[in-house]
Amino acid sequence: xxxxxxxxxxxxxxxxxxxxxxxxxxxxxxxxxxxxxxxxxxxxxxxxxxxxxxxxxxxxxxxxxxxxxxxxxxxxxxxxxxxxxxxxxxxxxxxxxxxxxxxxxxxxxxxxxxxxxxxxxxxxxxxxxxxxxxxxxxxxxxxxxx
Numbered sequence: 001x002x003x004x005x006x007x008x009x010x011x012x013x014x015x016x017x018x019x020x021x022x023x024x025x026x027x028x029x030x031x032x033x034x035x036x037x038x039x040x041x042x043x044x045x046x047x048x049x050x051x052x053x054x055x056x057x058x059x060x061x062x063x064x065x066x067x068x069x070x071x072x073x074x075x076x077x078x079x080x081x082x083x084x085x086x087x088x089x090x091x092x093x094x095x096x097x098x099x100x101x102x103x104x105x106x107x108x109x110x111x112x113x114x115x116x117x118x119x120x121x122x123x124x125x126x127x128x129x130x131x132x133x134x135x136x137x138x139x140x141x142x143x144x145x146x
Contacts, residue, residue, distance in 0.1 A: 040068035044075065053079050 036059060043055030056072040056079075063069050099105075 036063040036066040036068045039063070040072055043072060047075060047079055051079070051083075 039055060039059045039062070043053070043059055046052045046055050053076055056076055059066070059072050060069050060076070
C-alpha cells in the first residue's frame with residue numbers, strides 16, 4: 001500500500017513538473033494553429049512574388065510562440081540580407097554607369113584643362129617677374145657703378 005501511494009505521488013509530481021516550469025515562463029509550449037501555418041504559407045508566397053514581408057511580420061506579431069513564426073524569422077532575416085545586397089548592387093551599378101558614361105572622366109578632363117590654363121598664366125607671370133627682377137639687378141649694378 002505504501003509503495004502504491006509512493007508511485008501515485010511520484011506520478012503526480014512528474015505531471016506537475018512541466019506546469020511548474022511553465023509558470024516562470026522558461027518553457028513555453030509551441031503553438032501550432034492552422035491559421036498560423038496558413039499565414040506563413042501566404043507570407044512566403046508574398047515574399048516570392050512581391051518581395052513583401054508584411055504577412056510574415058504579422059505572423060510574428062500575432063503568433064509569437066508558433067513554430068511557423070520561428071521559420072518566418074529565418075525567412076525575414078534572409079529577406080533583409082537580400083534587400084541590403086540589392087541596395088549595394090544598385091549603388092555599385094550607379095558607380096559603374098557614371099564611369100561608363102564618362103561623366104567623371106569629363107569632369108576630370110575639364111578640371112585638367114582649367115589647371116593647365118592656370119599653370120600657363122602663372123608661368124607667364126613668373127617670366128614677367130623674372131624679367132623685372134633682371135631689370136632691377138641691372139639697374140642696381142648701374143647705380144653702384146655711378
